Amino acid sequence: MTVSVVLFTSDLRLHDHPPLHAALAAADEVVPLFVLDDAIEDAGFGAPNRRAFLADCLRDLDAGLRDRGGRLVIRSGDVAEEVCRIVSETGAGDVHVAAGVSGYAQRREERLREELGSQGCRLHVHDAVITAVAPGTVTPSGAGRDHFAVFTPYFRRWSDAPQRTPFDAPRTVRVPAGPRSAAPPARAGVAGVSAGLAQGGEAEGRRSFTAWRRHGLGQYEERHDDLAGDATSRLSPHLHFGTLSPTELVHRARTAAGPGAEAFVRQLCWREFHHQVLAARPSASRTDYRSQHDRWRTEQSAADDIAAWREGRTGYPLVDAAMRQLLHEGWMHNRGRLLASSFLVKTLYVDWRVGARHFLDLLVDGDIANNQLNWQWMAGTGTDSRPNRVLNPVLQARRYDPDGTYVRRWVPELAGVDGGAVHEPWKLGAEERARCDYPEPLVGLAEGLARFRDARGLD
DNA sequence: TATTCGTTCAT
DNA sequence: TGAACGAAT
Numbered sequence: 001m002t003v004s005v006v007l008f009t010s011d012l013r014l015h016d017h018p019p020l021h022a023a024l025a026a027a028d029e030v031v032p033l034f035v036l037d038d039a040i041e042d043a044g045f046g047a048p049n050r051r052a053f054l055a056d057c058l059r060d061l062d063a064g065l066r067d068r069g070g071r072l073v074i075r076s077g078d079v080a081e082e083v084c085r086i087v088s089e090t091g092a093g094d095v096h097v098a099a100g101v102s103g104y105a106q107r108r109e110e111r112l113r114e115e116l117g118s119q120g121c122r123l124h125v126h127d128a129v130i131t132a133v134a135p136g137t138v139t140p141s142g143a144g145r146d147h148f149a150v151f152t153p154y155f156r157r158w159s160d161a162p163q164r165t166p167f168d169a170p171r172t173v174r175v176p177a178g179p180r181s182a183a184p185p186a187r188a189g190v191a192g193v194s195a196g197l198a199q200g201g202e203a204e205g206r207r208s209f210t211a212w213r214r215h216g217l218g219q220y221e222e223r224h225d226d227l228a229g230d231a232t233s234r235l236s237p238h239l240h241f242g243t244l245s246p247t248e249l250v251h252r253a254r255t256a257a258g259p260g261a262e263a264f265v266r267q268l269c270w271r272e273f274h275h276q277v278l279a280a281r282p283s284a285s286r287t288d289y290r291s292q293h294d295r296w297r298t299e300q301s302a303a304d305d306i307a308a309w310r311e312g313r314t315g316y317p318l319v320d321a322a323m324r325q326l327l328h329e330g331w332m333h334n335r336g337r338l339l340a341s342s343f344l345v346k347t348l349y350v351d352w353r354v355g356a357r358h359f360l361d362l363l364v365d366g367d368i369a370n371n372q373l374n375w376q377w378m379a380g381t382g383t384d385s386r387p388n389r390v391l392n393p394v395l396q397a398r399r400y401d402p403d404g405t406y407v408r409r410w411v412p413e414l415a416g417v418d419g420g421a422v423h424e425p426w427k428l429g430a431e432e433r434a435r436c437d438y439p440e441p442l443v444g445l446a447e448g449l450a451r452f453r454d455a456r457g458l459d
Numbered sequence: 460t461a462t463t464c465g466t467t468c469a470t
Numbered sequence: 471t472g473a474a475c476g477a478a479t
Binding site: 140141142145148149150152153154383385386387 | 471472473474475476
């Protein structure tokens with residue numbers, strides 16, 4: 001009787017799962033294992049919204065495995081130690097895991113390789129699980145370059161890269177009776193969760209994608225930047241936890257075809273672009289990818305401004321609406337993310353790491369590669385070739401929330417102001433102004449711009 | 460084969 | 471403005 005272990009990480013699904021597929025093909029029995037890693041808690045990355053979503057995912061994965069005659073084995077502690085323990089309990093000869101890109105994932109892989117090797121157990125690291133195209137498989141043609149720093153050429157090459165046909169979910173999974181499992185964590189047991197947090201799990205992810213593909217994909221190109229329309233796929237948490245397979249999404253979007261599908265695939269590629277940058281430069285999660293020699297304002301020197309930004313009371317309605325959506329849902333519209341991050345780094349001139357940390361504390365899809373590199377993009381220290389652009393929240397509001405619906409949805413103090421006037425409450429008459437309990441702008445846009453341009457040494 | 464240069468393009 | 475590419479050298 002041969003036994004293999006499948007270590008689930010951010011790939012909490014049964015459909016299109018190469019490690020599971022390989023393990024089932026080669027062994028009589030498989031131990032599907034998930035380890036709640038103490039290291040993640042200690043590092044402060046166990047944000048309540050993601051822990052709650054993760055709880056949904058683990059319950060659903062366990063349910064899916066039980067439907068197929070198996071179960072999920074859940075342990076907590078140190079990942080490498082727990083894997084080794086399962087290996088010695090079951091006599092497994094092989095461990096399968098998806099390749100990851102973060103520093104954490106790379107260290108985990110190294111430790112597994114070392115410790116399993118000394119136990120005489122083989123480690124199989126599978127590419128193209130967390131991304132459709134594995135980082136490093138597509139590189140610029142010039143010598144010595146290990147990753148793309150510009151999106152468009154990457155997109156072209158990524159689009160031409162071969163992709164496997166998605167695997168079906170297995171019909172049956174035989175799990176040895178021995179290994180004990182902790183009960184799957186309950187979402188209800190997590191404190192501090194956003195009231196409007198989405199539900200996790202593969203079944204929910206597949207249901208969402210199917211519905212959105214039918215009703216949202218066709219108009220995605222025209223509508224994805226419309227804040228009030230809320231017409232994005234909202235699949236980011238499922239991609240983060242791997243309850244949906246990027247390979248399958250690309251495959252099914254390409255089958256659907258059309259401009260909406262192309263625009264959607266392009267966005268999926270942005271995620272992979274950031275993954276391949278981080279895989280090549282793991283330090284970009286903490287330090288400037290391309291330094292502009294900033295002397296950022298910090299947690300200490302800009303405490304009041306930062307608090308106002310976090311709580312959604314900067315006095316700029318669209319920024320505040322976006323920040324309150326984040327607090328309430330643990331998720332933010334992508335256009336809001338760009339605007340809110342530009343405001344913090346460019347207008348308030350606060351260190352991008354402060355903003356990135358706040359987003360990671362709340363975002364259910366909070367992902368090191370996407371979050372940190374998008375923040376660096378907006379800070380002008382990332383891969384943007386126009387590092388000094390500043391988004392004007394009023395102009396952005398006119399373009400992406402022309403009639404103010406998004407603002408009124410999230411900023412109840414302004415719910416009584418009609419139309420686009422809601423974006424400039426400082427222009428309201430004294431009487432109407434007095435009726436809404438809404439703050440004055442934290443800083444003038446011209447003043448913020450001057451500070452930024454001065455700090456960057458621009459004329 | 461390696462370097463340079465013009466062109467394209469950019470969340 | 472700078473990255474990427476491909477053509478020219």
